[in-house]
Amino acid sequence: MRKLVLLLSIVSGFLISAQIGIKTESPKAILDVNGDMNLRGKLSVLNTNNNTIYEGTNDQILVSQGEGYPPIWKSLRIPDYEKNKFFLIYNNSFSDKTGTTFNSTEEPANQSALTALSNLFIEGTSFSSLDTFKKIPSLSQQFEAYSAQSKVYFQFETVVQGTFDANGNPDSSIDYACGVFIDEKLANIRLRNIKASSATNTFITHNQIGMAQNLSKGIHTISVGCKRLKSYNTNATLGIGTYVHNNINSFITQSFLRVDVYEVPQVFNTIIN
Structure with a gap:
């Protein structure tokens, strides 16, 4: 013994x-x-929150917390998707206070040049072929498409200002254009005019909404670029997303871009919480 x-x-x-x-x-x-x-019996791990041994609950899995830390139990959830129905997969918004400015020399020299430029305003035109378009810096962002069947909605809003004198006769105004580009290809464009008013240094709100469909799966880049097109009876400076006179400021003129990606899911990313 x-x-x-x-x-x-x-x-x-x-x-x-x-x-x-x-x-x-x-x-x-x-x-x-x-x-x-x-393993025929129970499996327990240390719960560091209250220093107890925890066996987990039904359908939980063990997840590593990294070297030097005990694993923890986590619930695994698979999103419930309906077949052939679009779901919001990604949404985000971005802002920029830098903007861009144009003087009177940064526009087509004659009407024929303006007409030729307008002929390029078609879906899929490359940014590099649109002469003197300038991007709004912080609105160039990346997003990812997980499904080949998708709809990308975007909304761009900014403030446009001109250093106009008080309006006289004839009218003073400036034509300009802003486009949304996906992977450096034109996806949406709006042409507008800002006109001098009874007050000096007129400013207006610019808003445009667009959509792109069925992008390839993977990482994409969205950006916003604008251009001065034609001036009428003025040499005023044009500011897009920035102020060109101190009757307003960068907080007022800042630009915003919102991106929403809807997809018919083909990849089911599980969620652990």
Whole structure:
């Protein structure tokens, strides 16, 4: 009996202080199993929130918290999608206070040049071919499409200002254009006119909404670019998304771009919480 107690004491001490390997002579953890393992009882881990042993609940999985931290139980949820129905997969909004300015020399020199430029305002025209378009810096952003069946809605809003004198006879005004580009290709464009008023340094709100469909799966870039087109009886400076006279400021003139991506899901990304 004394020999048995002594042997158990030695084995217990060995178990406490050593690593145990099953089908391996060089265990790399306290218990290292080189082969299949069949667990017939419960599996518990330390809950660091209250320092208790926690067995988890039905349908939870063990998730690593990284080296040096115990794993935790997490619930795994798969979003419930209906077949052939669009769902909002991504939405975000961006702002910019830098904007861009144009002087009277940054526009087509004659009407024929303006007409030729207008002929380029078609879907898919590359940004590089639209001469003297300027991008609004912080509105160039990336988003991802997970499905080939998608609809991307975007809304661009900004403030446009001209350094006009008080309006006289004949009228003073400036034509301009702003386009939304996806992967450097024109997806939407609006042409507008800002006109001098009875007050000096007129400003207006510019708003445009558009959509692109069925982009390829992967990362895409959306951006906004604008251009001065033609002046009428004025050499005023034009500001888009920025102020060109101190009757307003950068907070008022800042630009916003909102992007919403709707998809018929083809990739089901599970959610763990």
